[in-house]
Amino acid sequence: MTDLEFSWGLSGSGWATCHIADGASEHKSFVSYCTNALADVLHGVAALYGPGTIHRFSFDLEPAEVRWVLRRQGPNVDISIYRFPDMSASFDANDADGTLVWSSRQDRSALSHAVMEAAQSVLRIHGEEGYRAKWVQHPFPVAALQDLCRLHLRDDECDAQHDLSLP
Secondary structure (H helix, E strand, O other), X not given: OOOOEEEEEEEEOOEEEEEEEXXXXXXXXXXXXXXXXXXXXXXXHHHHHOOOOEEXXXXXXXXXXXXXXXXXXXXXEEEEEEEEOOHHHHOOOOHHHOEEEEEEEEEHHHHHHHXXXXXXXXXXXXXXHHHHHHHOOOOOOHXXXXXXXXXXXXXXXXXXXXXXXXX
16 A cells, blocks of 8 residues: 545536546546536445445546446455446446556545545635536535545544544
8 A cells, every 4th residue: 555645626617637646656537527526436435434345436527437446355445447438338337348547455544534635625625605616517515525524533543634624
């Protein structure tokens, strides 16, 4: 495991830039508002605290799909990101039908903390109204962020600073 970086930036009306890196490699996607993408990330990572071991979510890149597959293995998470050329044709396809574009094994605590911090940064920069104005289709996922924060603080031994100033 290496240092994990995750960022989410609103890059235009209905577009966001999602970046993940682990010190060895990185992946960047330009995500469309056709899905509630930031909420999907927060829900996907929060699901790692539940009973299931594999969780998936997808981003619409218009027309491509980027599918994240999170596999919990004890305190670690195997992250695999697959790319499909056409979301309308691939949404129900097997993961192996896509092209693996990035993978890493990370501590669940590190992944949760990085995703939580990125979402909090978006909220600090734009606020709920500003987020809605830029993302257009979906409001800021306050409840999903609060849920991930609650689970992370409850179940992870995280020594990092936590910004708990949520609405």
